[in-house]
């Protein structure tokens with residue numbers, strides 16, 4: 001297996017809010033605005049995530065999702081946020097400014113309808129926030145829904161289909177979806193979950 005570095009990962013990070021589900025665009029936009037107003041500013045480091053980047057994070061042991069299918073980022077239902085200047089440091093630093101910042105950020109996230117990865121028991125993912133109707137990780141059912149009925153069907157089921165857009169238009173990235181369907185067929189067939197045409 002190829003050896004990956006943080007630099008490889010950074011090249012692939014996408015942070016356009018318009019790549020998120022409409023409902024997630026609305027919640028993430030409110031999250032950013034309320035944190036700013038509360039004096040606990042955040043920077044949205046990452047929104048939607050490709051399979052390639054998910055695999056690199058897995059190889060770097062940054063995530064326990066071995067590919068995009070097992071992270072809500074792939075489906076446009078999660079964001080990773082950092083401090084605008086101190087970046088990742090305040091997520092784990094014991095200094096009082098960091099403690100205050102993350103306390104406010106997490107409280108505001110909950111008020112915006114977002115669950116926090118820092119609440120997970122098995123894998124603490126401090127910068128991670130996702131739509132609060134979701135299971136911690138996508139299930140086989142989510143993958144199936146996406147492949148057979150499309151991303152909008154999944155968004156509808158989880159209640160994220162409607163929402164004020166972060167900008168004037170929204171278009172799911174077609175290359176990501178095309179790659180994803182081919183990957184799903186391979187993976188689901190290998191797992192024996194269901195045979196795809």
Ligand SMILES: [Zn+2]
Pocket residue numbers: 073078079080125127128129
């Ligand atoms: Zn995340």
